[in-house]
Amino acid sequence: MADATLEASRIAVEFAGLRALxxxxxxxxxxxxxxxxxxxxxxxxxxxxxxxxxxxxxxxSVHCAGEPITGLAPPAIARxxxxxxxxxxxxxxxxxxxxxxxAAAVAQGAGRREAAVRAxxxxxxxxxxxxxxxxxxxxxYGDERRVEIARALAAxxxxxxxxxxxAGLNEAESDALLxxxxxxxxxxxxxxxxxxxxxxxxxxxxxxxxxxxxxRTIAEGDVVSxxxxxxxxxxxxxxxxx
Ligand SMILES: Nc1ncnc2c1ncn2[C@@H]1O[C@H](COP(=O)(O)OP(=O)(O)O)[C@@H](O)[C@H]1O
Ligand SMILES: [Mg+2]
Numbered sequence: 191m192a193d194a195t196l197e198a199s200r201i202a203v204e205f206a207g208l209r210a211l212x213x214x215x216x217x218x219x220x221x222x223x224x225x226x227x228x229x230x231x232x233x234x235x236x237x238x239x240x241x242x243x244x245x246x247x248x249x250x251s252v253h254c255a256g257e258p259i260t261g262l263a264p265p266a267i268a269r270x271x272x273x274x275x276x277x278x279x280x281x282x283x284x285x286x287x288x289x290x291x292x293a294a295a296v297a298q299g300a301g302r303r304e305a306a307v308r309a310x311x312x313x314x315x316x317x318x319x320x321x322x323x324x325x326x327x328x329x330x331y332g333d334e335r336r337v338e339i340a341r342a343l344a345a346x347x348x349x350x351x352x353x354x355x356x357a358g359l360n361e362a363e364s365d366a367l368l369x370x371x372x373x374x375x376x377x378x379x380x381x382x383x384x385x386x387x388x389x390x391x392x393x394x395x396x397x398x399x400x401x402x403x404x405x406r407t408i409a410e411g412d413v414v415s416x417x418x419x420x421x422x423x424x425x426x427x428x429x430x431x432x
Pocket of ligand 1: 205210234
């Protein structure tokens with residue numbers, strides 16, 4: 191498993207004439223935290239949608255651990271060990287917190303007992319044990335966000351893709367989330383891709399960054415060099431003025 195990667199190659203996506211992605215290649219390795227950043231509308235969510243099968247690329251390919259997964263439906267991709275969260279929380283609001291996690295584990299082939307054990311361990315780890323039997327729809331926004339990540343982990347993924355997991359959280363909640371996320375790659379050996387606008391969080395959490403602007407990769411590499419790259423500074427200043 192040493193070279194297990196999730197790899198997108200030369201991805202293009204078109205929406206009714208709009209080129210949302212144009213020749214983007216991205217590699218996520220197990221054990222690393224990769225930050226996917228860029229101005230609004232630069233194609234970040236679309237790229238995650240391609241990696242998880244929600245959007246079919248018009249060209250390019252996606253490989254997981256060397257096997258092609260391009261164009262597979264989301265459940266088939268999930269079975270390869272790729273889990274995600276959404277920019278807008280999508281829990282089963284009428285199920286309990288625990289049932290949400292169990293459902294994710296069962297969907298990946300765990301038996302009922304194993305699913306319950308996995309769910310309880312994750313609820314403990316995420317400080318959610320007290321909400322175990324609450325309806326997911328009754329939680330605060332910050333707690334919903336944590337449940338969504340715990341649920342993605344209940345599937346036992348090799349790769350976890352988080353679309354703005356800290357959006358709408360206050361600073362204390364965001365710091366708590368950061369501590370949880372920072373531990374995941376070493377603890378579970380998974381590759382974590384995170385989209386976020388909070389540069390403080392991104393800079394503290396990520397090992398590498400991949401920057402998109404207008405559907406193209408404008409920089410990638412270690413955090414310090416990417417942050418200093420003139421094209422990155424320009425892309426961010428440009429949108430600050432817009
Ligand atoms: N389903 C869709 N149909 C049409 N256009 C879309 C769709 N999804 C995204 N887009 C467009 O694609 C571009 C990239 O969007 P998105 O990937 O959501 O950007 P980001 O996540 O970086 O803010 C935007 O111009 C957006 O309006
Ligand atoms: Mg987005």
